[in-house]
Amino acid sequence: MSYFRKNIEKMEGYCPGEQPHERDYIKLNTNENPYPPSPKVIDRIKEGANALLRLYPSPMADPLRKKAAEVYGVQQDNILAGNGADDLLSILVRSFVNEGDFVVLTDPTYTLYDTLVTIQEGNIFRVSLTDDFDIPEEFIKRDAKLTFLANPNSPSGTFIPVKRIEGFVKGMNGVLVVDEAYVDFACETAIPLIHKYPNIIVLRTFSKSFSLAGLRIGLAFAHHDLIQGMTKVKDSYNLNRLSIAAATAALDDIRWMEDNVAKIKKTRESLIVSLSTMGFKVYPSQSNFILAKIPDRNLRDVYEELKRRGILVRYFDTQRLQDCIRITIGTDHEISVLLREISRIVK
Numbered sequence: 039m040s041y042f043r044k045n046i047e048k049m050e051g052y053c054p055g056e057q058p059h060e061r062d063y064i065k066l067n068t069n070e071n072p073y074p075p076s077p078k079v080i081d082r083i084k085e086g087a088n089a090l091l092r093l094y095p096s097p098m099a100d101p102l103r104k105k106a107a108e109v110y111g112v113q114q115d116n117i118l119a120g121n122g123a124d125d126l127l128s129i130l131v132r133s134f135v136n137e138g139d140f141v142v143l144t145d146p147t148y149t150l151y152d153t154l155v156t157i158q159e160g161n162i163f164r165v166s167l168t169d170d171f172d173i174p175e176e177f178i179k180r181d182a183k184l185t186f187l188a189n190p191n192s193p194s195g196t197f198i199p200v201k202r203i204e205g206f207v208k209g210m211n212g213v214l215v216v217d218e219a220y221v222d223f224a225c226e227t228a229i230p231l232i233h234k235y236p237n238i239i240v241l242r243t244f245s246k247s248f249s250l251a252g253l254r255i256g257l258a259f260a261h262h263d264l265i266q267g268m269t270k271v272k273d274s275y276n277l278n279r280l281s282i283a284a285a286t287a288a289l290d291d292i293r294w295m296e297d298n299v300a301k302i303k304k305t306r307e308s309l310i311v312s313l314s315t316m317g318f319k320v321y322p323s324q325s326n327f328i329l330a331k332i333p334d335r336n337l338r339d340v341y342e343e344l345k346r347r348g349i350l351v352r353y354f355d356t357q358r359l360q361d362c363i364r365i366t367i368g369t370d371h372e373i374s375v376l377l378r379e380i381s382r383i384v385k
């Protein structure tokens with residue numbers, strides 16, 4: 039499947055109501071946050087919408103890096119800001135992977151890793167996760183140039199403790215990328231490992247817990263030598279002025295994000311209980327989505343029927359995942375509508 043087609047699927051229903059043929063969907067397919075960003079973020083964007091927009095932004099997004107260094111307990115030169123975590127993924131693959139280089143991915147995981155490494159003509163080694171989406175030992179390949187670990191993983195939502203990640207990085211000569219897009223919905227971060235190991239990069243995004251998917255902001259944390267290498271590859275001004283201002287304001291109001299995360303985790307737990315009662319197997323999730331399965335039943339029809347009824351969830355047409363759907367945690371109201379419709383469809 040081409041990259042373009044994959045992304046069309048990912049964007050499905052991305053702008054409810056804005057296109058003439060579209061309707062207002064309950065959108066539970068791309069793991070956005072159902073709650074709005076902090077009012078302080080909106081104020082800062084409004085303040086920033088002024089005549090200074092004629093000037094280029096800070097090339098390294100310095101106000102954001104300064105604030106992020108304080109919040110996450112690192113130095114400013116341990117941070118690179120990106121136009122979303124996807125921009126940072128693209129930068130790091132272009133920085134480290136040449137034709138024929140060996141790259142380790144888990145299967146399944148976030149599909150963009152595969153696309154980016156394929157564009158660079160890297161040589162992908164896929165490590166199949168266990169039935170419960172745990173990491174098998176062969177994940178550690180000493181000679182891999184890059185190894186990707188989404189933690190929590192997508193689409194499973196499962197989480198690997200940081201102690202185990204430390205064991206992985208110790209066994210690698212290449213770089214381990216820990217993609218923590220969903221970590222605010224989990225319990226611990228690998229960021230402190232960057233002080234001990236020169237070959238680990240931890241990625242964060244403002245698209246999920248901070249409710250800022252529309253602005254495109256991500257951060258990479260690593261030893262400053264890695265950050266320097268990646269800086270050479272990035273576009274000169276990869277974050278715009280308003281995104282820098284908004285992300286800095288979001289970090290000034292962490293409490294707002296934490297309150298939204300707490301609501302989402304509560305809804306997540308009740309969704310897991312309700313789906314389990316209906317006969318789904320739901321994997322333990324430490325993210326803002328869950329993966330639900332009816333063993334040996336292809337759930338394409340459930341996904342399509344939900345779509346007809348105005349609810350978008352994610353279906354993966356692969357051997358391993360076709361008996362699953364991935365559902366983003368929405369508001370309590372959205373989830374109660376989803377549960378009502380699912381119960382009618384699967385009965």
Ligand SMILES: Cc1ncc(COP(=O)(O)O)c(C=O)c1O
Pocket residue numbers: 068069121122123124125148188192217219242243244245251254255256
């Ligand atoms: C594991 C993972 N990494 C990165 C991203 C991309 O984040 P961003 O919106 O910051 O580009 C996503 C988005 O869904 C994701 O699931």
